[in-house]
Amino acid sequence: MNTRQSIIDAAISLFNSKGFTGTSVREIARKAKVNVAHISYYFNGKGGLLEYLVSEFYEGYIAAIEKNYSLLTAHSARERLQQMLLDILYYQHDNRQLARFVHREVTLDTILIREVMTTYLMKEKYYFTAILEEGMKRGEFRNASIPHIILQLRSLLHMPYLQSQYLSEVLYIQPHELFFVRQYYKEILNSLNSLLAKPLKVRKTILVR
Incomplete structure (x- = not known):
């Protein structure tokens, strides 16, 4: 090395x-x-090292998102969104120590994190918004508050890295295992369906005594 x-x-x-x-x-x-x-x-010192690590992580993170967005015209919005979520989960798993550190660091209010917010996280918001808007336009998703959906999706995606100690020490779940990633993805899809599924039309019925 x-x-x-x-x-x-x-x-x-x-x-x-x-x-x-x-x-x-x-x-x-x-x-x-x-x-x-x-x-x-x-x-250029510890500060430069921090900047490199955060930027390096988000370069790969955004690349996983952009790849799916670029295929949106040829696929359904739901398919692209689902694949995007899976690609993010795998990317974070492949870089789990870095993901754990960066996601924690982003919760702090520093000059570097403000710069991250105005670059990488604004890109993330743009691509999530574009796919969700397209899905709503095509009738694949119900009309809903996009900021609220993004907030919930981000919380689901990042939770294993912000709560890794709780998962392993309290719930006895091993988030570093691929099995966890695959099972957790299924749970995210269930949450996604509840967030974006169009409500069933309820037929009016006459109650007879």
């Missing part, structure tokens, strides 16, 4: 266990078995 990757892996591990502010550059260097100067050389 090269020096740069060793620093990245060490930082992700330490940021998860001790938090960004609780981790020193020297600790990262020690765990990565590199000289402290290498962190400045590759990332």
Whole structure:
């Protein structure tokens, strides 16, 4: 493993266990078995390392979303949305330590996170909105509040990484296992159906005593 990757892996591990502010550059260097100067050389310090990790995560995250959006004209909106959710789940699983750290970090109010909000998360909102609007336009989804749906979908997608300790220590669920991802996806689809399914028309009946 090269020096740069060793620093990245060490930082992700330490940021998860001790938090960004609780981790020193020297600790990262020690765990990565590199000289402290290498962190400045590759990332311009701990702040630059944080910016790289957050940006790197969201580049892949948005790519998974964009891929499905690009296929929208040739497929149903429901199919694209379902595949998008699955691709996000798999992407997060493949990068689970980084996902856990980034999703926690995004809950904080910092200059970096505000920049993330105005770039990556605005893109996420755009693509989710476009697919949901198209599905409503085609009659695949019921008309509903799109911001509320996005909020619920994001909560479902990110929950395993914000509540990983609770899942493993209290519910005895192992979110790092692929089996969990597949089962959890089924539950997300159930939630999606309840959110977007068009209501059944209830026929008026005459009650006879």
